Amino acid sequence: MEIILATVVLGILLAVFIVLPRLRSKSVPQKRKVSSNAQNKAVKSYSKAEVARHNKRTDCWIIIKDKVFDVTSYVEEHPGGDAILDHAGDDSTEGFYGPQHATRVFEMIDDFCIGDLEI
């Protein structure tokens, strides 16, 4: 009986002082990491000259309304084919908001945004 009681008390002490603090300390840095990544993403900005260096099929950045998008992974998937490369490394705002794009396309670009254009 005493042995069982001692085991239960030891188990509770272990949970309170060792297992729970570890679980808590693991979750805190994870939260910090996510928020700092999100901040970096929002703050990053690129000059026109930097964007201009990414002007090919295998490395394609475009500018849409003062934001910079890395669409390299989308070039081959683009339903409009190579039209997405017309202004690779440059301002594609006019082409992007052309009549060929349904409004749902405007929501797709967020996934490709890498930052702001330096003004």
Ligand code: HEM
């Ligand atoms: C992130 C950037 C872009 C995305 C996500 C995107 C997406 C799409 C999608 C989904 C379509 C199919 C039509 C639709 O569903 O409305 C399309 C068609 C088209 N896109 Fe884009 N597009 C992008 C950039 C551009 C740019 C910069 C141009 C430049 C002119 C362009 C030109 C076209 C053309 C001409 C079509 C029509 C294809 C056809 O119907 O024959 N797109 N695009």
